Amino acid sequence: MTLLTRRAALVSGVATSGLALAGCERIFMADRLNGSPSFQRVLGVAQGWTLASQRLLLSGGAMAREYSLADLSPRFKANGTLHPSGDDYARAADQNFANWRLVVDGMVARPLSLSLAEIRALPARTQITRHDCVEGWSAIGQWTGVPLGLLLRAAGVGAGAKYAVFYCADNLDGEPAKGGEQAPGQYYESLALVDAVHPQTIIAWAMNGRPLDIPHGAPLRLRVERQLGYKHAKYVQRIELTDRLAGINGGKGGYWEDRGYEWYAGI
């Protein structure tokens, strides 16, 4: 009798725990809450706390850890667009990107239009850093490129400019791991100026000592080492300084941001 009731109690205890875990949707209506804009606004409040606290912690300009050559990932996973579609990019790739230009415009004193050769001739920074994808994986690579701060100073940051927006040559139509089907769109990204002029924020043209390859963003990609991988825009063609993100594509400051991801991706 006792044994039986104890077993029943144990079984019911396990069943209760299982039921509590299993009942997300039915008991807590998690999916219905998830679909509620006002609930999402509540959750979104935490993004402001995260941004404010990381801004405070990083106010001294802390650097992301740099690794040694021995730490390089033997194979560095490429994600997102692996090869931009379209004739323009195909022609540029055929020409080994000799005619690729990077435009810096918007709220600047002197708009720039630089060829790949001109960019490679500028002072470069080489850094071995860890790339953290929002999905959860990490890879370590060596990147060489021109500090973005140097380009922005050359262009002259206009009064009131707050963001650098990066326009890319690729269209992306989402990845299942990031939440299923996504509407295709031009890839773009944006940074606050404080992150844009950080010494480790570079427009990279080489990876692991070789010219950047197409899956990793040839000929130019952004490296912004204190944030997640989706901020590191590949195939960059144009950098625009602006005082607002509203009005640019979905208005949230990036391809993935327009699809629900955090604009500040330091977490």
Added chain:
Amino acid sequence: MNAEDDDAPEGGKGPNVAPATGEAAQAAVAETAVELEVDAKAEPERVLEPEVEPPAAAEAPSRREPPEVIHRHTLVVRLSHWVNALAIFIMVGSGLNIFNAHPSLYWGQKGSELDRPFLAIGAIATPKGPRGATVIGPLHFDTTGVLGLSKVHGVATARGWPSWLTIPGFQDLADARHWHFFFAWVLTINALIYLIWSLFVRHLQRDIWPTVGDLEAIPSSVADHLRLRHPTGEAAKRYNVLQRLAYLGLILLVFLMIATGLTMSPGIDAAAPWLLDVFGGRQSARSIHFFCASLIVAFVIVHLIEVVLAGPINEVRSMITGRYVVRREHA
């Protein structure tokens, strides 16, 4: 006390057990089981002094000694308990959804599909069609139906953890991160309030930190737990040594969850690179985060079983109102 008497459900039964009115079927089964067990144990005692809890102390028939009611949990403990319960529930569900975006674990600084995970969950193609597979080191397990391949709205779908365990139920990394990071703040603030308060009023030192005597009593406490015997009388008024160790362990686990969670943040890694050294790298931190979460789930399961075994109404009420009926010592 008087205000609480209205909801005292102990009317005609023993003081330890309440009739399962208005409870879910699961709870009813659980209570019946406990009731039977308790009745069997309490039989000799009951003959000596029939236990009917008085509706209020003042109106109690004088010849019957009322069961002792104590104020077991302070308001801070009760509030932080329920905030913690909600936050952990949501953190586990949303964490599993986030895990599903890359259902593999690695050790060290780096790791992706192109490296070697020590744990991987996924769907694989077999001659019999797709199967769910879980690989831990050299071991392969067919986990179709739960891990790797499970039904979403009746359709077999490649998915790390099944839909019924994740928040939200559908796979969405962006939304799961919103849940996770909001409740991470809730969990952290709640944990800090609890910890600082507990140290200040010496709740941690007095009620949770085990004494030497407690530690010496581990074998007998283990034996009591295995026989599903719960403390009565004076012993029921304090946490036993296994409770103390379990609650200390939970505090440590929540601390580790927060620290390893922060180590996954590239921004925090720049501000506090020593975190990477403490946990052996970002991917190690991610794996430790997963292990600690698993241990917290194990804690919750044991905790719920113990609540059911110790008398769910009395235990849950003590965590809501603070009011706790002390079981008499066995004859």
